[in-house]
Amino acid sequence: MHDRPTENRPIKEPIRKPWIWIVMAFIILAAIPWYLPGGTVAPIILGLPYWAFISVVFSLALCGYLSWLRLHEWDVVEEEEEREKSEERGE
């Protein structure tokens, strides 16, 4: 990997976007039942106590959100690497 001048290419790095972390904190806090009245169980939804159902929904939302972020909000060196790879293949 030799040095070469910086190219003006947008870098996508999650740390630079506050909304990513605000949404993540919201999902995490929503999945933990601190805001629900202690000791309650009913209603039962799909075989789970309601609060556990809410927790599962937000836990799955966290999985989906993180998976989506990986693929759409992260691009630091991918373009360069893929270009280098295709150049190597082309030679």
Next chain:
Amino acid sequence: MDDLTFGGASGIIVLVAYAAVMLLIGYLAGRGQPNVRESVKSYYLAGGGLGFVALFFTLYATQYSGNTVVGYAPTAYRTGFPWLQSIMFMTFIIGAYLVFAPRLYAIAKKEEFVTPADWIRHRFQSTAVTLLAVLLMLWGIGNYLLEQLVAIGQGISGLTGDTVPYQIGVVLFVAVMLTYAWMGGMKAVAFTDVMQGVALLVGVAVLLGGSLYLIGGSLGDATQYLIQNEPEKASVPPLDVSANWLSLVLMVGFGAAVYPHAIQRIYAAESERTLKRSLAGMAWMPPITTGLVFVVGIVGISLFPNLGEGESEQLVGMIANEVAAINLFFYVMMILLFGGIVAAIVSTADSALLSFSSMISKDLYARHINPDASEGKQVLVGKIWGIVAVAILLVIAWNPPTTLYNIFVLKFELIVQIAPAFILGLYWKRLSSWPVFFGMLAGASLAGGMTLFGFGTVYGVHGGVIGLFLNLAICVVGSLLITPSKEEAARAERSAELSVR
């Protein structure tokens, strides 16, 4: 896992088969990379060329062990629905990766890092900070390895109905692990992880299917049973449990993400695209691993009510016995599951061992003892010290010291203390080496001390997290008070630079 009625001879056959496949994979991985003995990067990072499948499964094997099944189901049994947190803290590891992996990957490729300490050294240029970080990582990962070795023995003696005694089982499987790791390094470790991960996933799914079958097929029935008999396990938990939940999410999330072998998997990725895709897939693994195990634990409450704490530890074995008795298919699958559990523990142990060896090779031997050593010599020294470390850990496992036993349980508490140096160092140029050093030392001392003296949590918050906040505060306040020299500022600027490749 005592007295598995389905174990015995067929258990031995399955274990021998797993061992043979692991050795074959190790041999083939070694043959496929001729310079694995002469190159540090080849041996410890598979030359930085792990593709999607291998990277995905080796990340999986690093985060999930046999303990995820045999330990988490009893915890769900004892805790009830609040153990849903196990899905979340495993998911948040991927969130924690998102904080630092994108930039660390790019810098690691440019600078050709091999060990986690390479980044610390590159960023802070301080022997004190680097050595302290290496020490914390070696200590934490050594204890982690110890835990896995103990679990291998318990798994094997359970599966074979004690026909293979605990100690012999451990020694044989550890020998297999050392042999394939010796032959093929990271590539062998990653490729065996594929087999080990698949075995565990399939086994857990069948265990869940079988246990649901036993209670009549519905999770709703298990929930109803719980509400009628042990309502506190089904209702909204008190606030300190919620605080503990959040604390565990933070500690496991950041702790597991900065585990040395986890960081080295970032370095070992073939490309950013491969790393992204593997981690995107990993984000979905908690529901289908810890989530399924959680349901097994909840179903276990109606299958085997009122077990004491010690008895409940045997829950997976007890359920597996019942499931194996359903028919031949379930019988075979339960044997494969228990083989898979042993394999999963081995696959977690091998990653930790390789990482341990790499730090001995590069961060201690090549840096401080023999700086002129060839790479081949470095690899050899790492391998030999890895074996010595395993031998020492086995002695400790069999003769646990009566005093100071707790120093062998410190893991996350210590390793999470390198997170500020790692993560903050990537983004905050003002972060200076001495505050990082004292922050790490104070955080580790507080967290370790709390665990040693029996204060694991305060109001539900773990000692590791409290130590982490102290550490972070010292890093931030200390760095704001110190005016960095021009060279230091310029170096910080350069070290975390992304744009020039």
